[in-house]
Amino acid sequence: MMYAIAIYGEAGVFESLPKDKQDEVMSGHGDLQDALGKRGDYLSVKLMPPSAAVTVEPMQASGQKPLIVDGPFAETKESFLGFYAADFKDLDEALDYARVISSPVARLEVRPIAWAGGVMSTD
Amino acid sequence: MSEWLEATFSTHRPRAIAALTRYFRDVEIAEDAFSEACVKAVADWQANAVPRDPLGWLLHVARNSGLDTVRKAQRRRDILTAQYADMSDVSHDEPADPHEVRDDVLRLLFICCHPALDRQDQIALALRIVAGLSVEEIARGFLVKARTMEQRLTRAKKKVSANPVTFETPSPSERAERLGEVSLMIYLMFNEGWSTSNSDTQIRLRVCEEAIRLARLLVDLFPGMGEQAALLSLFLFQHARRKARQDEHGGLVALDDQDRTLWDRPAMSEGFAMLQKSDRIGHAGPYRIQAAIAAEHARAPAADQTDWQTIEAHYAALFVLQPTPVVRLNHIAALAKTRGAAFALAEMDELTEDLISYRWFHTMRGGLLEETGDAASAGAAYRTALTLGPTEPERAIIMGKIAACKKKRQHLSG
Structure with missing residues (x-):
C-alpha cells in the first residue's frame, strides 16, 4: 500500500538550528532518500515557508469566482512542511522508514494514500 | 536537547x-x-x-x-x-486574537524604532529585544566594545521609556505608519549586515538573517501587504548571493564577476515566489521595484546576458517614487549599460554637487572614465574615493583599480 509520511513543524525552527543540528536533520533525509531510491519510485516534496502561500477559499456559491486570500490556509502552530510518498509493505514498514527522519523539530504523520495519480499512481 | x-x-x-x-x-x-x-x-x-x-x-x-x-x-x-x-x-490562557498579536508585534518593533533614537541604536535595540542576540554579538556586528554597546542599549531603553509608545489599539492610519517605519528599520538592518566592513562575516550574515526573519514575520502578520512581501523577496535575492560575493581572502567580488553557480538557488526561488505574491497584491512601491531589479539579476544566466533595458526602466520608476541623488546615480549606472559610458558620464554631471562626498559617485565615475579610455582622470576619481572613508575591503578594491589605471597610462606612454 502507498503511504504518505507527512512532516509538520514550526516554520523557521529548522533555519534557527545551529549548523550541526541542521546537518543531523538533513543526514536523516539523505538516508531516507537513499533507502527509498533503492527500492523503487518515491516522491519527496519540501514546501516553501507558509509566508509564500496563497489560499483559494471555498466557493460561496456555484459559478462564483473563488476568493483568493494572501497567506497560508491557517495560522496554525505547526505547519505542513513537506512529505514523502512511497509504497510500503505495511504500516510497520512505513513507520520504520519514518523513524529515519524523526527529529526534535518535526512531527511525522504516517497516513495511507487512498488514491494517487500522475507520475506515481495507485492504479 | x-x-x-x-x-x-x-x-x-x-x-x-x-x-x-x-x-x-x-x-x-x-x-x-x-x-x-x-x-x-x-x-x-x-x-x-x-x-x-x-x-x-x-x-x-x-x-x-x-x-x-x-x-x-x-x-x-x-x-x-x-x-x-x-x-x-x-x-x-485565552487563545491569542490574531489581530492583537499583529498589533503587539508591530508595537514592539515600533518601540525599537523610536524617533528619539538614531538609526544604529534602533537596529541594535531590535536585534537585542526582538531577535534576542546577545550584547556581545551586536557589539561585534557594529565594531564596538561590548561595554560600549551595553551602555548604548541602556541609554536607548531609557530614552524609549521616557516617551512611551501608546498601548491603545492603533488606528488604521497609525498602523500603516508603524508598518512603514518598522519596514524601513528592517531594510536598514539588512543593509547594515550586508555592508562591508572589518567586522567578521559570520556576525554580519547573522544580522542579515535576522532581518530576513523579521521581514518574514511581517509577511506572516500582514499577508495582504505587497510591499512587505517585496521586502522579503529583495532580501532573499541579495542574501542568495552571499557565497559568491566574497573571495577566499575575504575580498569583495563585484556582481558582474561573481560565480553564479555559488548563488543559493532555493533562496532565489523563494525570492521569485514572494515577488509574484507582491505582484498579485499590486501596488508597486520602492521595495517592489528594488526586488524586481534584484530578480532581473537573478534571472540572468551570465552577467553579459543581464536585461539592462528592463533594469533601467525599473530604476526610472524608482526615481519617480524616490527622487534622490543616490537613486538617480543607480539609474545612471543602468543607463551606462544601455546607452554607453560617455552618455552616463554626461548625465552624472548634474549630481556632482549633491554627491561630491559620496565615494560611490567617484568609484563609478572612475569605472566609466576607464571605459572611455581616460585612465588619467579615472585614476584621479579613484584617488578621490580613497579619501572618503572606504571600508577595508573597499579600499583594497580601489587600490587595485588605481594600480590598473597607472599601468594603462604607462602602457600608453611607453
Missing part, C-alpha cells in the same frame, strides 16, 4: 516578548520573564514532552514569573500601582 529548544524559543521570541510587553507595559520585565520561562521550559520539556502549543506554554509561565517579580518589587517598595492591581482578573 537545549540546542534544539533554543531554536523553538527564538522562533517564538518576537510574538512572546510583544505580548508580554503589552501585558506588563514594560519591555525589560517582558524580556526577563521570557528568559525565565525558557529556563523552566528546558527542564520541563525534557522531563515531560514538548507541549503542543509551545508559545502558549511559554506565555503562561512567563506571565506568572513576571507577576512574581512585579509583586515582589511592589512589596519591597510598598507601592501598589493601579496598573498592575487588576492583573489577577485577566484570564491567562
Whole structure:
C-alpha cells in the first residue's frame, strides 16, 4: 500500500538550528532518500515557508469566482512542511522508514494514500 | 536537547516578548520573564514532552514569573500601582486574537524604532529585544566594545521609556505608519549586515538573517501587504548571493564577476515566489521595484546576458517614487549599460554637487572614465574615493583599480 509520511513543524525552527543540528536533520533525509531510491519510485516534496502561500477559499456559491486570500490556509502552530510518498509493505514498514527522519523539530504523520495519480499512481 | 529548544524559543521570541510587553507595559520585565520561562521550559520539556502549543506554554509561565517579580518589587517598595492591581482578573490562557498579536508585534518593533533614537541604536535595540542576540554579538556586528554597546542599549531603553509608545489599539492610519517605519528599520538592518566592513562575516550574515526573519514575520502578520512581501523577496535575492560575493581572502567580488553557480538557488526561488505574491497584491512601491531589479539579476544566466533595458526602466520608476541623488546615480549606472559610458558620464554631471562626498559617485565615475579610455582622470576619481572613508575591503578594491589605471597610462606612454 502507498503511504504518505507527512512532516509538520514550526516554520523557521529548522533555519534557527545551529549548523550541526541542521546537518543531523538533513543526514536523516539523505538516508531516507537513499533507502527509498533503492527500492523503487518515491516522491519527496519540501514546501516553501507558509509566508509564500496563497489560499483559494471555498466557493460561496456555484459559478462564483473563488476568493483568493494572501497567506497560508491557517495560522496554525505547526505547519505542513513537506512529505514523502512511497509504497510500503505495511504500516510497520512505513513507520520504520519514518523513524529515519524523526527529529526534535518535526512531527511525522504516517497516513495511507487512498488514491494517487500522475507520475506515481495507485492504479 | 537545549540546542534544539533554543531554536523553538527564538522562533517564538518576537510574538512572546510583544505580548508580554503589552501585558506588563514594560519591555525589560517582558524580556526577563521570557528568559525565565525558557529556563523552566528546558527542564520541563525534557522531563515531560514538548507541549503542543509551545508559545502558549511559554506565555503562561512567563506571565506568572513576571507577576512574581512585579509583586515582589511592589512589596519591597510598598507601592501598589493601579496598573498592575487588576492583573489577577485577566484570564491567562485565552487563545491569542490574531489581530492583537499583529498589533503587539508591530508595537514592539515600533518601540525599537523610536524617533528619539538614531538609526544604529534602533537596529541594535531590535536585534537585542526582538531577535534576542546577545550584547556581545551586536557589539561585534557594529565594531564596538561590548561595554560600549551595553551602555548604548541602556541609554536607548531609557530614552524609549521616557516617551512611551501608546498601548491603545492603533488606528488604521497609525498602523500603516508603524508598518512603514518598522519596514524601513528592517531594510536598514539588512543593509547594515550586508555592508562591508572589518567586522567578521559570520556576525554580519547573522544580522542579515535576522532581518530576513523579521521581514518574514511581517509577511506572516500582514499577508495582504505587497510591499512587505517585496521586502522579503529583495532580501532573499541579495542574501542568495552571499557565497559568491566574497573571495577566499575575504575580498569583495563585484556582481558582474561573481560565480553564479555559488548563488543559493532555493533562496532565489523563494525570492521569485514572494515577488509574484507582491505582484498579485499590486501596488508597486520602492521595495517592489528594488526586488524586481534584484530578480532581473537573478534571472540572468551570465552577467553579459543581464536585461539592462528592463533594469533601467525599473530604476526610472524608482526615481519617480524616490527622487534622490543616490537613486538617480543607480539609474545612471543602468543607463551606462544601455546607452554607453560617455552618455552616463554626461548625465552624472548634474549630481556632482549633491554627491561630491559620496565615494560611490567617484568609484563609478572612475569605472566609466576607464571605459572611455581616460585612465588619467579615472585614476584621479579613484584617488578621490580613497579619501572618503572606504571600508577595508573597499579600499583594497580601489587600490587595485588605481594600480590598473597607472599601468594603462604607462602602457600608453611607453
